[in-house]
Amino acid sequence: MTNPLADADPVSVLLAWLQKHPRVTEALGGTGRVSGISEAPWPHLRVSHGPGGDMRTLTWAMEPEVTLEAYGDPGGWPGQAELRKIVLDCAGAATELPGAPHLPGQPVVSGVRPSGTLLWSPLVDGQPRWLLGLLVTLHP
Numbered sequence: 001m002t003n004p005l006a007d008a009d010p011v012s013v014l015l016a017w018l019q020k021h022p023r024v025t026e027a028l029g030g031t032g033r034v035s036g037i038s039e040a041p042w043p044h045l046r047v048s049h050g051p052g053g054d055m056r057t058l059t060w061a062m063e064p065e066v067t068l069e070a071y072g073d074p075g076g077w078p079g080q081a082e083l084r085k086i087v088l089d090c091a092g093a094a095t096e097l098p099g100a101p102h103l104p105g106q107p108v109v110s111g112v113r114p115s116g117t118l119l120w121s122p123l124v125d126g127q128p129r130w131l132l133g134l135l136v137t138l139h140p
Helices: 010-020 022-028 080-094
Strands: 044-054 063-071 108-120 129-139
Touching (some): 010 044, 010 063, 010 080, 022 044, 044 080, 063 080, 080 129
16 A cells, blocks of 8 residues: 555655746756756756655645755856856746646645755855755645
8 A cells, every 4th residue: 555645755746847947947048957966067956855844744734845956067157146046046936836737646736935044055076056945835
């Protein structure tokens, strides 16, 4: 027997939404720049499971955290301010998901909101990166 909550994956839902969102494509400068890993072409948006959230009672709705990571080129471009704008544009696009028509067989997303701090966190080699957590309220 499967657990419907286990099948309600916020990363998969948000990743699919952001990959096809025109504002995200424009902010990142083209298609193929949103995935679950840090990879070229740059700038790139990585969507992954976050460390926080609220799994509530594990009986219906939950609010897990999804992390958006906006990476710049290892050479340092775009700059910190431009990369910050990119991650905020992508987060804004994510907040539009609850208003989209529901697709049968997919989890119902009823809310997307920031979980806290927008964090400048370049990699040890100097590659620019911003992190932002989003709480995604969803149910099967």
